[in-house]
Amino acid sequence: MSQLLNSLTTELRRGTLTLAVLSQLKTPQYGYSLVQRLENCGITIDQSTLYPLLRRLEKQELVTSTWDTTESRPRRYYVLSAFGITIYNQLRAEWEKTSQELSLLMKGENHHEPD
């Protein structure tokens, strides 16, 4: 039973990963700092998905990346592009709309339960 719940939860969260990542890239982040920021907010993500996702976002021109070699070890920093900011804002609006609709739906479900 808990395995079914696990897979349903994973499925539910999969689509929100891009949004979560985009939301943290207003300031430049490297891979592991991004993982930590997300984990601080309670979002655990599959790291084998995250690093390839960053590359894909770059290919889709939502983020840009640069190597920073000034610190002790070289790190690749990712940050939202102008296009990325536009898309992020639209996606965010979409998410808020969906989440409002869903909570309305689920409130309605509670409302009918006494029948």
Added chain:
Amino acid sequence: MNLIDMYIHEVTRRLPERNREDIALELQSTIADMLPDDPTEAEVKQVLTQLGNPAVLASNYRDRPMHLIGPKYFDVYINLLKVVLPIAMIITFIVLIGKIIVTSSGDQTIGAFIAMIISQTVWQLISTAMQTAFWITLVFAIIERTDKVADQIPVTMNFKTWTPDDLKQITPIPIKKRITKWHVFGSLLWTAIWATVYFNASNLLGIYNNRGQGLTFESPIFNQNVLQSYWLLIVLIIALEIALAIYKALKKQWTNKVAIFNTVTQIVALGILIVIFTNPNLWNDTFIIQFNEALSINKNVETWAAQTSRITIAVVLIFTVIDIIDGFRKARL
């Protein structure tokens, strides 16, 4: 080489050359970020566990499917297999039977002959099925990987996404009008069998006798040289029957045209049968004498042959008429 380098190598060797160095560098720096200074092997293993199977990580980087044929093409793939496989099998079967008829030496009994057909066709048929399935699968795997359109909406048989207009292309066939692929296969098999028997009649059709050493062939029913002299007409019927079977397979149901084609084939076949059976030299005299002795009938050889021919023609005539009428009846349903 340490575990980390091995891990990075395992990932990057699966990636295109041009991305390897860059991704290796980034992975190196990410893994270092995740580890404390001077990590123990257990800590390294824990971090690598978090990154997961290198094959999965690499496939995420490649952004390529980890399946051979995905949901977009699966339905078309299966449907195409279902259409092409039986056709390929039937064609192979016909060609093989034809080859056996042409090359058979003609000194086997019926059992040995059937055994030979089975032993020579089964492996060829399996091999054809595997070849067909392999090439179709390969083509679809390539399409799957070269398709640049990112959507995963399944396509229909014409390789476009489904619209309600596609429903107009489907004409439902009533069960009674339907021509199944088994019917087509059955007719082709029948053609193959009678043609084989016809050209080998001197070894297959006749009196068998058991004289303590299993069945031995004694005397053939027909004079093979008479049968052989009609080869051109026989080839004509074979061609007509094969053409009819293919036409039926394409139409998938009884229509007036199918019924007319069927009528022509049946009448030509009947005509040729009459021509052959009215030849007075068709029956083998030795056979008639032996046969009459066996059943202790005392009849003139010529009378017996003429009577049996007439009965044969009459029986075939009845079945031909039934078959022709049945065809038109199904077409009108």
